Amino acid sequence: MTSGFVSGRVAIVTGGARGIGAATARRLAADGFAVAVLDLTEDDSRDTVQAIETAGGRALAVGADVGDTEQVQAAVDRIAAELGPPVVLVNNAGVTRDNLLFKMTDADWDLVMHVHLRGSFLMTRAAQKYMIEAQWGRIVNLSSTSALGLRGQANYAAAKAGLQGFTKTLAIELGKFGVTANAIAAGFIVTDMTKATAARIGENWETYVAARAAAIPVARAGQAEDIAHTVSFLVSEGAGFISGQVIYVAGGPRA
Numbered sequence: 001m002t003s004g005f006v007s008g009r010v011a012i013v014t015g016g017a018r019g020i021g022a023a024t025a026r027r028l029a030a031d032g033f034a035v036a037v038l039d040l041t042e043d044d045s046r047d048t049v050q051a052i053e054t055a056g057g058r059a060l061a062v063g064a065d066v067g068d069t070e071q072v073q074a075a076v077d078r079i080a081a082e083l084g085p086p087v088v089l090v091n092n093a094g095v096t097r098d099n100l101l102f103k104m105t106d107a108d109w110d111l112v113m114h115v116h117l118r119g120s121f122l123m124t125r126a127a128q129k130y131m132i133e134a135q136w137g138r139i140v141n142l143s144s145t146s147a148l149g150l151r152g153q154a155n156y157a158a159a160k161a162g163l164q165g166f167t168k169t170l171a172i173e174l175g176k177f178g179v180t181a182n183a184i185a186a187g188f189i190v191t192d193m194t195k196a197t198a199a200r201i202g203e204n205w206e207t208y209v210a211a212r213a214a215a216i217p218v219a220r221a222g223q224a225e226d227i228a229h230t231v232s233f234l235v236s237e238g239a240g241f242i243s244g245q246v247i248y249v250a251g252g253p254r255a
Protein backbone atom coordinates (compact mmCIF):
# COMPACT_ATOMS: atom_id res chain seq x y z
CA MET A 1 0.00 0.00 0.00
CA THR A 2 3.03 2.29 0.13
CA SER A 3 2.37 5.26 -2.11
CA GLY A 4 5.87 6.69 -1.87
CA PHE A 5 4.81 10.33 -1.84
CA VAL A 6 6.18 11.02 1.62
CA SER A 7 9.02 9.46 3.46
CA GLY A 8 10.52 9.83 6.88
CA ARG A 9 8.23 12.62 8.07
CA VAL A 10 6.86 12.14 11.56
CA ALA A 11 3.13 11.93 12.29
CA ILE A 12 1.33 11.80 15.64
CA VAL A 13 -1.99 9.99 15.89
CA THR A 14 -3.80 10.43 19.22
CA GLY A 15 -6.12 7.68 20.40
CA GLY A 16 -4.06 5.36 18.21
CA ALA A 17 -4.56 2.21 20.28
CA ARG A 18 -7.70 1.08 18.50
CA GLY A 19 -10.51 1.96 16.11
CA ILE A 20 -10.10 4.89 13.75
CA GLY A 21 -6.80 5.97 15.34
CA ALA A 22 -5.21 2.53 14.92
CA ALA A 23 -6.32 2.28 11.27
CA THR A 24 -5.03 5.81 10.62
CA ALA A 25 -1.66 5.10 12.28
CA ARG A 26 -1.25 1.94 10.16
CA ARG A 27 -2.21 3.78 6.99
CA LEU A 28 0.15 6.72 7.59
CA ALA A 29 2.98 4.26 8.30
CA ALA A 30 2.21 2.49 5.01
CA ASP A 31 2.33 5.94 3.34
CA GLY A 32 5.91 6.35 4.62
CA PHE A 33 5.48 8.33 7.85
CA ALA A 34 7.19 7.40 11.10
CA VAL A 35 4.18 7.31 13.43
CA ALA A 36 3.90 8.19 17.11
CA VAL A 37 0.95 6.15 18.36
CA LEU A 38 -0.31 8.08 21.37
CA ASP A 39 -2.95 6.78 23.78
CA LEU A 40 -3.69 6.93 27.51
CA THR A 41 -0.87 4.50 28.30
CA GLU A 42 2.14 3.32 26.35
CA ASP A 43 0.90 -0.23 26.81
CA ASP A 44 -2.40 0.60 25.09
CA SER A 45 -0.46 1.67 21.98
CA ARG A 46 1.76 -1.40 21.69
CA ASP A 47 -0.49 -3.53 19.44
CA THR A 48 -0.74 -0.78 16.85
CA VAL A 49 3.03 -0.18 16.98
CA GLN A 50 3.67 -3.90 16.58
CA ALA A 51 1.34 -4.11 13.56
CA ILE A 52 3.19 -1.20 11.93
CA GLU A 53 6.62 -2.70 12.64
CA THR A 54 5.53 -6.12 11.35
CA ALA A 55 4.47 -4.43 8.10
CA GLY A 56 7.95 -2.85 7.85
CA GLY A 57 7.09 0.62 9.16
CA ARG A 58 8.48 2.80 11.95
CA ALA A 59 6.44 3.64 15.05
CA LEU A 60 6.71 4.67 18.69
CA ALA A 61 4.25 3.91 21.51
CA VAL A 62 3.56 6.95 23.65
CA GLY A 63 1.35 7.23 26.74
CA ALA A 64 -0.36 10.51 27.65
CA ASP A 65 -3.73 11.98 28.53
CA VAL A 66 -4.23 14.52 25.73
CA GLY A 67 -6.02 16.84 28.14
CA ASP A 68 -3.07 17.11 30.55
CA THR A 69 -0.66 19.95 29.76
CA GLU A 70 2.46 18.41 31.28
CA GLN A 71 1.87 14.93 29.87
CA VAL A 72 1.26 16.38 26.41
CA GLN A 73 4.43 18.49 26.49
CA ALA A 74 6.50 15.53 27.70
CA ALA A 75 4.99 13.28 25.02
CA VAL A 76 5.63 15.71 22.16
CA ASP A 77 9.18 16.40 23.38
CA ARG A 78 9.85 12.65 23.51
CA ILE A 79 8.42 12.10 20.02
CA ALA A 80 10.63 14.88 18.63
CA ALA A 81 13.70 13.40 20.33
CA GLU A 82 13.07 9.73 19.49
CA LEU A 83 11.30 9.82 16.10
CA GLY A 84 12.02 13.32 14.81
CA PRO A 85 10.10 16.61 14.62
CA PRO A 86 6.37 15.92 14.23
CA VAL A 87 4.85 17.70 11.21
CA VAL A 88 1.56 15.81 10.99
CA LEU A 89 -0.94 15.71 13.85
CA VAL A 90 -4.18 13.75 13.84
CA ASN A 91 -6.33 14.74 16.83
CA ASN A 92 -8.39 11.57 17.04
CA ALA A 93 -8.57 10.67 20.76
CA GLY A 94 -12.17 10.72 21.88
CA VAL A 95 -14.77 9.62 24.39
CA THR A 96 -18.54 9.71 24.63
CA ARG A 97 -20.59 10.24 27.79
CA ASP A 98 -24.07 10.30 26.24
CA ASN A 99 -27.17 11.18 28.18
CA LEU A 100 -30.26 13.33 27.80
CA LEU A 101 -29.54 16.86 28.97
CA PHE A 102 -31.50 16.60 32.21
CA LYS A 103 -29.51 13.53 33.23
CA MET A 104 -26.09 14.71 32.03
CA THR A 105 -23.69 15.24 34.92
CA ASP A 106 -21.01 17.89 35.25
CA ALA A 107 -18.45 15.10 34.97
CA ASP A 108 -20.01 13.84 31.69
CA TRP A 109 -19.75 17.35 30.25
CA ASP A 110 -16.25 18.07 31.54
CA LEU A 111 -14.65 14.81 30.41
CA VAL A 112 -15.91 15.17 26.83
CA MET A 113 -14.60 18.77 26.69
CA HIS A 114 -11.33 17.68 28.32
CA VAL A 115 -10.53 15.03 25.73
CA HIS A 116 -11.86 16.53 22.49
CA LEU A 117 -11.39 20.28 22.92
CA ARG A 118 -8.69 20.74 25.55
CA GLY A 119 -6.89 17.66 24.16
CA SER A 120 -6.83 18.94 20.58
CA PHE A 121 -5.79 22.40 21.78
CA LEU A 122 -2.90 21.13 23.91
CA MET A 123 -1.63 18.67 21.30
CA THR A 124 -1.79 21.26 18.52
CA ARG A 125 -0.11 23.98 20.59
CA ALA A 126 2.75 21.62 21.43
CA ALA A 127 3.18 20.24 17.89
CA GLN A 128 2.78 23.43 15.81
CA LYS A 129 6.24 24.63 16.82
CA TYR A 130 7.81 21.81 14.80
CA MET A 131 5.55 22.44 11.80
CA ILE A 132 6.45 26.13 11.78
CA GLU A 133 10.16 25.31 12.03
CA ALA A 134 9.74 22.94 9.07
CA GLN A 135 7.52 25.46 7.22
CA TRP A 136 5.30 22.47 6.45
CA GLY A 137 2.59 20.75 8.42
CA ARG A 138 -0.76 19.02 8.34
CA ILE A 139 -3.36 18.94 11.12
CA VAL A 140 -6.48 16.78 10.91
CA ASN A 141 -9.13 16.94 13.63
CA LEU A 142 -11.77 14.24 14.07
CA SER A 143 -15.16 15.89 14.14
CA SER A 144 -18.47 14.12 13.62
CA THR A 145 -21.85 14.41 11.95
CA SER A 146 -23.04 14.73 15.58
CA ALA A 147 -21.83 18.35 15.41
CA LEU A 148 -25.14 19.00 13.62
CA GLY A 149 -26.94 17.92 16.81
CA LEU A 150 -27.90 14.51 18.11
CA ARG A 151 -30.28 13.47 20.88
CA GLY A 152 -28.34 12.40 23.97
CA GLN A 153 -25.11 14.05 22.84
CA ALA A 154 -25.26 17.69 24.00
CA ASN A 155 -21.69 17.42 25.30
CA TYR A 156 -20.25 15.50 22.33
CA ALA A 157 -22.09 17.60 19.70
CA ALA A 158 -20.83 20.81 21.33
CA ALA A 159 -17.26 19.46 21.41
CA LYS A 160 -17.36 18.25 17.80
CA ALA A 161 -18.85 21.56 16.60
CA GLY A 162 -16.20 23.37 18.65
CA LEU A 163 -13.50 21.40 16.89
CA GLN A 164 -14.73 22.74 13.57
CA GLY A 165 -14.26 26.36 14.73
CA PHE A 166 -10.86 25.43 16.16
CA THR A 167 -9.87 23.87 12.82
CA LYS A 168 -10.87 26.93 10.79
CA THR A 169 -8.91 29.21 13.13
CA LEU A 170 -5.81 27.01 12.88
CA ALA A 171 -6.11 27.20 9.09
CA ILE A 172 -6.17 31.01 9.24
CA GLU A 173 -3.32 31.39 11.75
CA LEU A 174 -0.94 28.73 10.42
CA GLY A 175 -1.51 28.84 6.67
CA LYS A 176 1.36 31.22 5.98
CA PHE A 177 3.76 28.71 7.51
CA GLY A 178 2.81 25.97 5.06
CA VAL A 179 0.50 24.30 7.57
CA THR A 180 -3.02 23.17 6.67
CA ALA A 181 -5.77 22.19 9.11
CA ASN A 182 -8.91 20.29 8.24
CA ALA A 183 -11.64 18.43 10.08
CA ILE A 184 -13.27 15.15 9.16
CA ALA A 185 -16.95 14.89 10.10
CA ALA A 186 -17.21 11.13 10.38
CA GLY A 187 -20.56 9.39 10.15
CA PHE A 188 -21.32 5.97 11.61
CA ILE A 189 -18.08 3.98 11.85
CA VAL A 190 -17.84 0.47 13.29
CA THR A 191 -15.55 0.72 16.35
CA ASP A 192 -15.59 0.06 20.10
CA MET A 193 -17.13 3.52 20.55
CA THR A 194 -20.23 2.67 18.50
CA LYS A 195 -20.36 -0.85 20.01
CA ALA A 196 -20.56 0.82 23.44
CA THR A 197 -23.39 3.05 22.19
CA ALA A 198 -25.40 0.01 21.04
CA ALA A 199 -24.79 -1.69 24.38
CA ARG A 200 -25.83 1.42 26.32
CA ILE A 201 -29.18 1.65 24.55
CA GLY A 202 -29.67 -2.12 24.88
CA GLU A 203 -29.62 -2.95 21.16
CA ASN A 204 -28.18 -6.08 19.62
CA TRP A 205 -25.01 -5.04 17.72
CA GLU A 206 -25.86 -6.67 14.38
CA THR A 207 -29.40 -5.26 14.41
CA TYR A 208 -28.03 -1.83 15.32
CA VAL A 209 -25.48 -1.84 12.47
CA ALA A 210 -28.12 -2.99 9.96
CA ALA A 211 -30.51 -0.24 11.06
CA ARG A 212 -27.82 2.45 10.87
CA ALA A 213 -26.61 1.17 7.46
CA ALA A 214 -30.17 1.28 6.09
CA ALA A 215 -30.24 5.04 6.75
CA ILE A 216 -26.89 5.68 4.99
CA PRO A 217 -27.04 6.52 1.25
CA VAL A 218 -24.17 4.14 0.31
CA ALA A 219 -26.08 1.44 2.26
CA ARG A 220 -23.29 0.28 4.54
CA ALA A 221 -21.67 1.18 7.82
CA GLY A 222 -18.37 3.01 7.70
CA GLN A 223 -15.10 1.28 8.56
CA ALA A 224 -12.09 2.81 10.31
CA GLU A 225 -10.19 2.48 7.00
CA ASP A 226 -12.68 4.87 5.34
CA ILE A 227 -11.49 7.59 7.72
CA ALA A 228 -7.83 6.55 7.48
CA HIS A 229 -8.01 6.94 3.69
CA THR A 230 -9.32 10.49 4.03
CA VAL A 231 -6.63 11.39 6.57
CA SER A 232 -4.00 9.98 4.19
CA PHE A 233 -5.28 12.29 1.46
CA LEU A 234 -5.52 15.39 3.66
CA VAL A 235 -1.95 15.02 4.95
CA SER A 236 -0.50 14.30 1.52
CA GLU A 237 1.79 16.73 -0.29
CA GLY A 238 -0.82 17.41 -2.96
CA ALA A 239 -3.51 18.50 -0.50
CA GLY A 240 -1.69 21.72 0.41
CA PHE A 241 -4.39 24.02 -1.01
CA ILE A 242 -7.18 22.44 1.09
CA SER A 243 -7.42 24.12 4.49
CA GLY A 244 -10.06 25.03 7.03
CA GLN A 245 -12.52 22.53 5.58
CA VAL A 246 -14.91 20.10 7.18
CA ILE A 247 -14.98 16.95 5.03
CA TYR A 248 -18.01 14.72 5.59
CA VAL A 249 -17.03 11.06 5.45
CA ALA A 250 -20.40 9.61 6.17
CA GLY A 251 -21.57 7.62 3.14
CA GLY A 252 -23.81 10.51 2.19
CA PRO A 253 -24.20 14.26 2.62
CA ARG A 254 -24.64 14.36 6.38
CA ALA A 255 -25.40 11.13 8.18
Ligand SMILES: NC(=O)c1ccc[n+]([C@@H]2O[C@H](COP(=O)([O-])OP(=O)(O)OC[C@H]3O[C@@H](n4cnc5c(N)ncnc54)[C@H](O)[C@@H]3O)[C@@H](O)[C@H]2O)c1
Pocket residue numbers: 014015016017018019020021038039040044064065066067091092093094095115119142143144145185186187188189190191192193194
Ligand atom coordinates in the same frame (compact mmCIF):
# COMPACT_ATOMS: atom_id res chain seq x y z
N1 LIG B 1 -16.94 5.62 15.61
C1 LIG B 1 -17.69 6.57 15.07
O1 LIG B 1 -18.80 6.31 14.54
C2 LIG B 1 -17.22 8.01 15.07
C3 LIG B 1 -17.98 8.94 14.34
C4 LIG B 1 -17.57 10.27 14.32
C5 LIG B 1 -16.42 10.65 14.98
N2 LIG B 1 -15.71 9.74 15.68
C6 LIG B 1 -14.51 10.23 16.37
O2 LIG B 1 -13.38 9.52 15.91
C7 LIG B 1 -12.42 9.42 16.95
C8 LIG B 1 -12.03 7.97 17.18
O3 LIG B 1 -13.19 7.25 17.54
P1 LIG B 1 -13.27 5.65 17.65
O4 LIG B 1 -14.64 5.29 17.22
O5 LIG B 1 -12.09 5.03 16.99
O6 LIG B 1 -13.22 5.50 19.25
P2 LIG B 1 -12.57 4.40 20.21
O7 LIG B 1 -13.30 4.57 21.51
O8 LIG B 1 -12.55 3.07 19.56
O9 LIG B 1 -11.06 4.92 20.36
C9 LIG B 1 -10.76 6.13 20.99
C10 LIG B 1 -9.33 6.07 21.51
O10 LIG B 1 -9.05 7.32 22.16
C11 LIG B 1 -8.33 7.03 23.35
N3 LIG B 1 -8.48 8.12 24.33
C12 LIG B 1 -9.60 8.44 25.02
N4 LIG B 1 -9.34 9.44 25.87
C13 LIG B 1 -8.02 9.76 25.72
C14 LIG B 1 -7.16 10.71 26.33
N5 LIG B 1 -7.61 11.54 27.28
N6 LIG B 1 -5.87 10.73 25.93
C15 LIG B 1 -5.40 9.88 25.00
N7 LIG B 1 -6.17 8.97 24.36
C16 LIG B 1 -7.46 8.89 24.73
C17 LIG B 1 -8.95 5.73 23.85
O11 LIG B 1 -8.13 5.08 24.81
C18 LIG B 1 -9.12 4.95 22.55
O12 LIG B 1 -7.99 4.18 22.21
C19 LIG B 1 -13.05 10.09 18.18
O13 LIG B 1 -12.64 11.44 18.27
C20 LIG B 1 -14.53 10.01 17.87
O14 LIG B 1 -15.26 11.00 18.56
C21 LIG B 1 -16.08 8.43 15.74
